Amino acid sequence: MSTVAFIARDASGTNQHGTSAEGSPSVISTYGTTDISLNLQPSDVESYSRRGNDLFLTLSDGTVVELDGFYAGG
Numbered sequence: 806m807s808t809v810a811f812i813a814r815d816a817s818g819t820n821q822h823g824t825s826a827e828g829s830p831s832v833i834s835t836y837g838t839t840d841i842s843l844n845l846q847p848s849d850v851e852s853y854s855r856r857g858n859d860l861f862l863t864l865s866d867g868t869v870v871e872l873d874g875f876y877a878g879g
Contacts, residue, residue, distance in 0.1 A: 808827055809864075809870055810823070810843075811823055811825065811841060811843050813841045814839055814841070816839050830870065831868065831870050832871045833870065835872050836877065849864050849865055859871055859872060859875055
């Protein structure tokens with residue numbers, strides 16, 4: 806699993822579809838979003854951790870996905 810598909814929504818309800826870049830960590834910016842959905846199964850996630858305002862997901866294949874600004878408030 807080298808890329809992760811996602812949908813991000815902003816406050817006006819506008820959707821942005823995309824895929825994460827290949828590489829590890831793969832960074833997905835969440836600034837300006839109110840909701841983000843990742844195309845993953847629960848079994849795809851090995852672990853997760855918070856580092857500052859970012860959420861890091863380690864997937865079962867070893868890929869790391871960084872949700873940049875996930876914990877940054879409004």
